[in-house]
Amino acid sequence: MGYLVITVAALFTLNIYAAVTMRTLAFSAQTTSMHAKAQMLATALSNLEALSTETAAATVHSIEDVHADRIMVTDQWGYVIYDTEPENSLQGRLLSTEAVQLALKNQDVVDCKYENAVLQSCATMPVFTGQELTGTVCLMDDDAEQGEMIDAMQTNTLRISLVLAVVILAFSLIFSALYSRRMRRILDSVRRMQAGDYSNQIRIRGNDELVVLADEFNQLANRLQVSEQRRRQFVSDASHELKTPLASIKLLADSVLQNEMDEETVREFVGDIGGEADRLTRLSQKLLELTKIDGHAVEESTCVDLRQIVRRVVRLLTPLAQQQDISITEHVSDGCTVMAQGDDLYQIVFNLMENGIKYNVPGGSLDITVSHTEQSVIITVSDTGVGIPEDAMEHIFERFYRVDKARSRAAGGAGLGLSIVHDMVQRNGGTIRVDRRKTQGTCFTVSFPHVFQNHEINERSKS
Numbered sequence: 001m002g003y004l005v006i007t008v009a010a011l012f013t014l015n016i017y018a019a020v021t022m023r024t025l026a027f028s029a030q031t032t033s034m035h036a037k038a039q040m041l042a043t044a045l046s047n048l049e050a051l052s053t054e055t056a057a058a059t060v061h062s063i064e065d066v067h068a069d070r071i072m073v074t075d076q077w078g079y080v081i082y083d084t085e086p087e088n089s090l091q092g093r094l095l096s097t098e099a100v101q102l103a104l105k106n107q108d109v110v111d112c113k114y115e116n117a118v119l120q121s122c123a124t125m126p127v128f129t130g131q132e133l134t135g136t137v138c139l140m141d142d143d144a145e146q147g148e149m150i151d152a153m154q155t156n157t158l159r160i161s162l163v164l165a166v167v168i169l170a171f172s173l174i175f176s177a178l179y180s181r182r183m184r185r186i187l188d189s190v191r192r193m194q195a196g197d198y199s200n201q202i203r204i205r206g207n208d209e210l211v212v213l214a215d216e217f218n219q220l221a222n223r224l225q226v227s228e229q230r231r232r233q234f235v236s237d238a239s240h241e242l243k244t245p246l247a248s249i250k251l252l253a254d255s256v257l258q259n260e261m262d263e264e265t266v267r268e269f270v271g272d273i274g275g276e277a278d279r280l281t282r283l284s285q286k287l288l289e290l291t292k293i294d295g296h297a298v299e300e301s302t303c304v305d306l307r308q309i310v311r312r313v314v315r316l317l318t319p320l321a322q323q324q325d326i327s328i329t330e331h332v333s334d335g336c337t338v339m340a341q342g343d344d345l346y347q348i349v350f351n352l353m354e355n356g357i358k359y360n361v362p363g364g365s366l367d368i369t370v371s372h373t374e375q376s377v378i379i380t381v382s383d384t385g386v387g388i389p390e391d392a393m394e395h396i397f398e399r400f401y402r403v404d405k406a407r408s409r410a411a412g413g414a415g416l417g418l419s420i421v422h423d424m425v426q427r428n429g430g431t432i433r434v435d436r437r438k439t440q441g442t443c444f445t446v447s448f449p450h451v452f453q454n455h456e457i458n459e460r461s462k463s
Contacts, residue, residue, distance in 0.1 A: 185202060
């Protein structure tokens with residue numbers, strides 16, 4: 001409706017402009033013509049010795065170029081001494097029009113107006129005999145031909161405008177219906193998505209904003225569908241992981257309560273219950289860590305030296321490595337500093353090294369190397385374990401995914417450690433990849449942007 005109102009206003013303005021312009025051009029041409037005719041007749045009357053009815057009539061009839069519907073000549077007091085209109089002649093009467101009064105004051109007066117489809121014009125001019133004003137000459141003309149032309153032009157312009165308005169209205173209704181239909185399809189899809197149906201895709205042809213909106217909506221629906229699938233899978237996997245130790249605790253507790261056991265057997269069962277409880281605790285902590293990451297709880301990043309973190313992790317994991325008969329080798333270069341959250345870096349290094357110990361073979365080794373280039377700090381953790389199959393490489397960072405479920409359960413894993421590592425690396429602006437070693441085992445490579453400390457910057461500027 002707003003579009004139609006603007007269109008009608010524009011057409012209305014166009015009609016007014018065309019009518020005004022046409023009348024202005026017609027008035028200008030008629031004014032010039034009437035002024036020239038009056039000037040010619042006034043000049044001819046000025047050459048007379050005396051201005052009278054006979055001399056004025058003879059002069060008017062002698063000039064062939066002067067054509068007007070009515071010509072009147074007055075004396076110096078404004079009385080008509082000659083009138084070409086025989087029926088309603090004003091000869092002998094006082095012509096007290098404003099134009100005549102101005103002409104008697106030595107002013108040229110030309111006036112045009114459009115009325116009843118007729119272009120009416122009047123020119124009044126003083127007449128001098130020598131230096132003395134002896135009268136006026138007044139020419140009046142009604143041009144019906146030009147009036148009809150103006151009227152026809154205005155009528156045609158109005159008709160064309162009306163036709164254009166009808167055409168614009170028809171096209172507006174058609175386009176509005178098409179637009180509304182496409183918009184309703186988008187709204188229907190939005191309602192379906194609100195109801196939980198993320199599989200609905202909008203198919204709209206064209207190359208306008210609605211197509212872009214539909215594409216963006218489809219991408220959003222796909223992301224929501226993937227997120228919903230992951231959420232359901234996460235809930236299912238988490239429920240399954242929590243159910244297993246709870247079932248074990250329930251079974252062990254029932255066995256202790258229902259069966260008569262000696263003190264040593266009871267201790268063994270209670271120890272198993274404690275182990276399952278510890279497993280529940282670890283799983284709950286990892287789920288809390290994932291919740292914290294998913295909640296985008298971003299802490300302030302600081303400049304962290306990886307040498308201190310690696311040494312701390314190695315010191316903590318050395319007893320576990322000795323227990324599994326795994327040798328740990330570390331190589332950390334100087335100046336390996338990154339801008340990140342210290343707790344995240346500790347968790348990344350700890351999880352990678354702990355996995356390298358848990359899933360290694362007796363007598364194996366674990367190597368951690370930290371080096372840097374001009375742009376990056378690279379952390380490499382490689383082990384001599386059983387390795388990861390090719391078909392599992394792209395899934396190891398998924399939550400609750402385990403290559404060997406039996407062995408992972410035996411090692412106390414729930415398939416969350418690498419997922420936590422992956423999310424923490426991305427949160428701190430880094431990248432992570434996994435490769436199989438040529439001989440045996442797995443190699444994880446983590447890369448972060450290199451940040452130079454103040455003393456390093458000073459040394460580099462000096463050099």
